[in-house]
Amino acid sequence: MSMHDIASMIVRSYERFLHAHLLLAFVVYMFILVSQRKHFRHLKVKSFTNDQIPFDLIHAPCVTLIMPVHNEGPAVIDSIEAALSSDYRNLEIIVVNDGSLDDTFSIIQERYALILTTRDRARTLPDIQPRGIYQSQKDARLLLIDKEHSGKAQSLNMGIEYATGDLLCCMDGDSIMLPDALPKLVTKFINEPKLIALGGAVAPSNQLSIRDGRIVRQEISTTFLEKIQVVEYLRSFTLWRTGWSYVDGLLIISGAMTVFTKQALVNIGGFKSDTVTEDLDVVLRLHQYYCEHQIPYHVWTIPNVICWTRVPKTLSQLRKQRIRWMIGALQCLSKFRTLIGNQQNPVLGWFALPHLIFIEVFAPVIEFLGLLVLIASAVMGLLSYQSAIVYGFLIYALTGFYSWNSIYAGDIYFKNYSSLWDDLRVGLVGLIEPIGYRQLDSIWRMIGWWKWLSNKKIEW
Numbered sequence: 001m002s003m004h005d006i007a008s009m010i011v012r013s014y015e016r017f018l019h020a021h022l023l024l025a026f027v028v029y030m031f032i033l034v035s036q037r038k039h040f041r042h043l044k045v046k047s048f049t050n051d052q053i054p055f056d057l058i059h060a061p062c063v064t065l066i067m068p069v070h071n072e073g074p075a076v077i078d079s080i081e082a083a084l085s086s087d088y089r090n091l092e093i094i095v096v097n098d099g100s101l102d103d104t105f106s107i108i109q110e111r112y113a114l115i116l117t118t119r120d121r122a123r124t125l126p127d128i129q130p131r132g133i134y135q136s137q138k139d140a141r142l143l144l145i146d147k148e149h150s151g152k153a154q155s156l157n158m159g160i161e162y163a164t165g166d167l168l169c170c171m172d173g174d175s176i177m178l179p180d181a182l183p184k185l186v187t188k189f190i191n192e193p194k195l196i197a198l199g200g201a202v203a204p205s206n207q208l209s210i211r212d213g214r215i216v217r218q219e220i221s222t223t224f225l226e227k228i229q230v231v232e233y234l235r236s237f238t239l240w241r242t243g244w245s246y247v248d249g250l251l252i253i254s255g256a257m258t259v260f261t262k263q264a265l266v267n268i269g270g271f272k273s274d275t276v277t278e279d280l281d282v283v284l285r286l287h288q289y290y291c292e293h294q295i296p297y298h299v300w301t302i303p304n305v306i307c308w309t310r311v312p313k314t315l316s317q318l319r320k321q322r323i324r325w326m327i328g329a330l331q332c333l334s335k336f337r338t339l340i341g342n343q344q345n346p347v348l349g350w351f352a353l354p355h356l357i358f359i360e361v362f363a364p365v366i367e368f369l370g371l372l373v374l375i376a377s378a379v380m381g382l383l384s385y386q387s388a389i390v391y392g393f394l395i396y397a398l399t400g401f402y403s404w405n406s407i408y409a410g411d412i413y414f415k416n417y418s419s420l421w422d423d424l425r426v427g428l429v430g431l432i433e434p435i436g437y438r439q440l441d442s443i444w445r446m447i448g449w450w451k452w453l454s455n456k457k458i459e460w
Contacts, residue, residue: 011377015387018370022394025359028351029402032243036409060090061166061189063182063259066159068152069108069173070098076173077111083171084139088182093142094159095173099149113137114144121161125270128158152255153271153278160262160270168265171257174310175202181306185259188302196264197286197299199253200306201237204230225318227429228437229311234406234426238303245300248345249352251287253299255279257307264297275335276458277328284336291344303409319444324458326448329361364445396434403430 065083069076076095083093097105108114114134128147136142145158156170167189171177181200189195204226237254244250255278265271268285275281283299290297312318333356340357342349377383407427451458 007376007380008382011373011380011382014370014373015384018366018391021358021366022391022398026398028355028359029398032240033402033405035243035246036239038246060088061186062090062092062164063088063167063169063186064159064163064165064262065091065093065169065171066096066156066163067093067171067173068096068098068155068159069100069104070149070152070155071100071102072104072173073102074107076104076108079171079173079175079177080108080112080142082176082178084142085179086177086182087179088186091141091182092164094162095142095144096155096159097144097146098151098155099147101149105144105146108144109134112139112142112144117143119143119162122163122266123161124266125157125161128154128161130158133162151273153273156278157270160265163262166262167259168262169257169259170255171307172255172309175256176308177257178306178308181257182259184302184304184306188300189259189261192298192300194296195261195298195300196290197253197258197260197283199241199258199301201233201301201303202254202256203233203305203308204311223313224429225315226311226313227426228433229318230426231403231407231430231433233311235403237301238406238409239402241301242303244352245298247347247351248298249347250283250299250301251348251352251356252277252280252283253301256309275328275331276324277332280328280332281335284332284339287342287345287348288336288339291339291342291348294344319447322441322444323448323451326361326364326445327452327458329356330449330452333357333361364442365449367439367442368446399434399438400431403427403433 067079067083069079072079080093080095083091095108097108114136117133117135119133128150131146131148134144134146136144143162145162147155147158159170160168167186169182169185185198185200188198241250241252258279264286265282268282268289271278271282272285286297286299312321333353340349340353374383374388404427407423407430450456
C-alpha cells in the first residue's frame with residue numbers, strides 16, 4: 001500500500017468520523033429542542049406563578065443572599081441596592097468582603113453605616129475565621145463579613161456558615177438582580193419539593209443604565225463582541241440549560257446567581273476551591289451526592305432573565321475567560337469521571353456527561369484535526385470540495401438555526417427584548433458568528449487544553 005493510499009484512507013476515515021459527529025450533534029440538538037419546549041410548558045402551565053402565591057400571607061421561606069466581593073469598588077453599591085430592592089421581603093443579605101485591596105469595604109461601610117456586631121455560626125463547614133462582622137444601621141437585613149482573601153469558594157462558605165435562611169441565593173458582586181427574580185425562583189421551590197438548586201438566565205449588562213440598583217434604561221449591546229456574547233448567552237440559557245433541566249441532566253448553573261437549599265450545600269461540604277469553575281463543580285458534586293445516596297432530586301434552570309452581569313469587553317478579556325472555562329471543564333470532568341455511566345441518573349451518566357465530553361470539550365480538538373486533514377487532503381489532491389462545502393454549510397445552518405430558535409423562544413415566551421429590531425440585530429450576529437469567531441473560540445479552547453495538560457498557571 002502506497003503512502004498516497006494510506007493518506008487517502010486516513011482522510012476518508014476522518015471524513016466519516018466528522019459526518020458521524022455532526023449527526024450525533026444534530027440528534028442531541030433535536031432532543032434538547034423537544035425537552036426545551038416541554039420544560040417551557042411545565043414552567044408556564046403546570047406550576048403556580050409568583051403572582052398566584054401570596055408571599056405576604058403565607059410563611060414564605062427565608063432566603064439568605066450571599067454576595068462575595070473582591071475589589072469591586074463603587075460598582076458594588078448597584079449590586080447591593082438591587083438586592084435590597086427585591087420584591088421578596090423575607091430576605092437577608094450577607095456581603096462577604098474577600099480581602100479587597102481597594103476601597104470596596106469603606107464604600108459599603110460609609111453607604112450603609114456599618115457597625116461591628118456578633119453572630120452565631122453553624123460550624124458545619126471547614127473553620128474560617130472572619131476579621132469582623134458588621135451590621136447595617138440603615139437596613140437591618142444587610143450584614144457584611146470581612147475576611148482575609150481566599151477566593152470565591154471560601155467566601156461563599158463563610159456566608160453559608162452565618163446564613164439563617166433555608167434557601168441560599170449565591171450571587172456575584174457585579175450582578176444586578178431583577179426585583180422579581182427571587183419570587184420567581186422561590187415559587188419553583190414551593191412547587192417542587194425535590195428541587196435542590198435552581199438558576200435562571202443571565203444577560204449581559206454592559207449597556208444598562210443603573211441608578212440605585214434599578215435599571216433605568218436597557219439597550220442592546222453596541223459592540224459586535226458583546227452582541228456575540230448575547231447570542232451565546234441566549235443559546236446557553238434559553239435552549240441548552242432549559243432542555244437538559246427537563247430530563248434532569250443539567251450540569252451547570254450560572255455562578256452569577258443561583259438559589260440552593262441550604263441543606264444540599266451542607267450535605268456536600270459547601271463549595272470547593274480545587275477547580276477554577278466552582279459553578280460546574282458544585283452542580284456535579286450535588287449530582288454525585290444525591291445519586292450515591294439514592295435521594296430523589298432536581299437541579300433546574302428557568303429561561304427567564306433573573307439578573308444582569310458584565311461580560312468581557314475586549315478580545316483579551318474574552319480569551320482569558322474562555323481559556324479558564326475550558327480548564328475548569330477539564331478539571332471537573334477529570335474529578336467526576338466516575339459519574340460517566342451512572343445508573344442512578346442514566347440521563348446524566350449516559351447522555352449529559354458524554355455530550356459535554358464529545359460535543360463540547362473535544363469539539364476544538366476535532367475541529368483542529370479536521371483543519372489539518374483538510375489542508376493535507378487539499379495538498380495531496382484528495383479533497384472532495386463538494387463534500388467540504390456541504391459539510392461546512394450544514395454546520396453553519398445548524399448553528400444559525402439554534403441561535404435563531406433561542407432568540408425566538410426568548411422573545412415569544414419571555415419577552416427578553418423590547419422590539420423586533422433588537423431581535424433582528426441579535427439574529428444577524430447569530431448568522432455571522434460561525435464564520436471567524438467560532439474558529440477563534442476553538443483556538444482559545446485548544447490553548448485551555450494545552451494549559452491543563454501542561455499544568456500552566458491560569459490567567460484571570
